[in-house]
Amino acid sequence: MLITPEQLQELMMEVEKEDPIDFADLPFEEDELRRLTASHICVMAESLESFSEEDRHITLLAVAAKLVLENMVLHVQLLRRHGIPLSQDVATLLQGISRKK
Numbered sequence: 222m223l224i225t226p227e228q229l230q231e232l233m234m235e236v237e238k239e240d241p242i243d244f245a246d247l248p249f250e251e252d253e254l255r256r257l258t259a260s261h262i263c264v265m266a267e268s269l270e271s272f273s274e275e276d277r278h279i280t281l282l283a284v285a286a287k288l289v290l291e292n293m294v295l296h297v298q299l300l301r302r303h304g305i306p307l308s309q310d311v312a313t314l315l316q317g318i319s320r321k322k
Contacts, residue, residue: 224266229259 224232233255244251265284269277297315300307307315 224263226256226259226263229263230255233259 230252242251244254247254266281269280272280297307297311306312
């Protein structure tokens with residue numbers, strides 16, 4: 222493994238400096254959630270070690286894309302649930318997508 226869960230957790234915190242996560246009032250310790258996530262990702266990466274470099278790269282891109290999509294969906298659901306309007310850019314993007322159905 223090229224990175225330990227602890228190193229990955231540190232990198233996660235570095236990325237969060239630019240794009241902080243709003244943990245709101247979740248009943249969990251932020252560091253424990255990061256630790257759990259970093260450990261899970263490292264286990265997943267280890268399971269890809271038998272893959273070719275290209276297949277590993279493609280798989281990790283697919284996982285990242287799925288997580289970004291899931292995050293966006295959850296964020297929009299949360300905004301709607303609380304009656305918070307979407308930003309103009311997001312609303313325009315989603316309207317363009319909904320017209321393509």
